[in-house]
Amino acid sequence: MQAQADATLRFDDKTQSFFCEGAWLIHTLGSITLPNIKQTAENFKINGAHLTALDSAGAVKLYEIFAASSEQPLHTCLVDFSDEHQALLDLVASNTEFMAYYPPTDTSHSLLYRVGQETHHKAVQAKDFITLLGELSYKFVDILGHWQKFRLPSIASNLYSTGLQALPIVGLLAFLIGVVLAYQMGLQLQAYGANSFIAYLSGMAIFREFAPLITAIIVAGRTSSAFTAQIGSMMVNEEVDALKTMGL
Template sequence: MQRGGLQTERDGTVLRLSLSGAWTLPSMADLAMQVTAVQAAGLRRAVIDTSRLDRLDTAGAVLLHRLWRRLSEQGAAVDWPQTPERYRRLLDYVAPCEALAPQPRPGSGLIGLIVYFGWLMEFFLREARRFVAFIGRVAESAVRTVVQLKHLRLTSMVYHMEETGLRAIPIVGLLSFLIGMVMAYQGASQLQRFGAEIFVVDLIGISVLRELGVLLTAILIAGRSGSAFTAQIGTMKVNEEIAAMRTLGLDPVIVLVLPRMFALIITLPLLTFFADIMGLLGGALMAWNSLHIDPFLFFQRLHDVITLRTFVVGMIKAPVFAALIALVGCYEGLRVKGDAASVGRLTTRSVVQSIFLVILFDALFSIMFNILNI
């Protein structure tokens, strides 16, 4: 049987599309390229000729429906003259299955820009509503698990504590140490101009303990562990393991989400504490090397100017950031569809969303602490 093909002929604002051969799954790669190459700008009418179409399966119908929708959204009236009834029934069948609406392309001028931002706002609100609903479901399951500890999967939680905490110590410690050195070096080069080298201790202590320690650790864990959560759960979704769990009467939130979230809530504060120590050590080493500030003097000054409140302010953020990273990672993993491309796409999205929420909540914490004069 002849492989599927698509021939186009344009006459002014009218486009004629002739379908030929078999529009079936084996021909999808070539047909998708031909459909993508169709120029729809400036069309008023499109005629789709199916008289030479030999065969149409579900994959071909989905692609054809996407072509029809693309032409319609560009303002062209689409005609299907003499299309067999069996093809029309198949096209009607796949129409509701095309749930993923394409991102609208901004038109020219101010109106197109307004339409585009309107679509972005609608998308954001829809995703926010779904995520908040997921948070409510997880919170309900967490309360039920805490009340009835028999539902707590301790072995899984300890395993994830090792993966997200113990194995992350080297990279967190190294980067925190280097960030402390950079802060000391940059601060020293500026403070030396005013003869205020000793204040580099204040700079390092406040910035590391209050902001950089927890923020850097959370961003590292978002890229390392949050992405792993999405990939692991997404792969299970592709392999239909989660469907099997539901068949056995197991709640994926209790089995998969809660152990990861509890593990991260425990380990991220510990990693933050370790990052604070390494950042201060890096700063002390660079201050000793660049400004000849003795380590004993460095830590004595640190003890005099840094209060316990500065340390607590940074540590309070850690459990909140941990919950956000775990929730986003697991949420995107549970949204994976039945292909590997979906796993990669949502893994990338989970990292971006986690880092965005971490920085957003860090800004909210800063505003709140400023209002409370903390």
């Protein structure tokens, strides 16, 4: 069991071969002690007869050990590997460009660079917003002259999903805010003996000021979240790609 748990690499002077033994897995690669590969013969072999398990991390490790220290192609050195291990090693050897990739380092930039970058981002956002306004204006004028393009069922469906379905949460929040506001106003007006004005003041404040504000905030937040979730679901289901393919 211990031989299966550890990954080892040993060199045999008689056969001039490296023997990969044990399980070459991502959690056992730390136990490998590397021999001095540069002092061995040029035409050495890598024997995998005693290799019990091999994953992609082990295959990459094996390639890194020998490819950087030998001029021989790795596939010419491999002997007695199972078909599964051989296929994995061939796959790694045919995609060596990813091993030269290093994650980009976090480089700090000067204040002037960051200001310029942020200004560029804001300018791009402003351009996109102006483009959106232009497209909306063009479509609106185009619909005025072609009423057959006016999709009333789609508009009614959007009004229902963005407006009518948002009424329960808006009503609940307005009620809770009204209760808290009436309670706080009652504590303040009690000192002046004006408890009878609590209902009038709270009603006027909520209906005139808080209700439109609460409704606008909740509807905007809920609607934008619903649209974002719907677009995300469409992208996952490749519906957006289908619409682009059909030219819609």
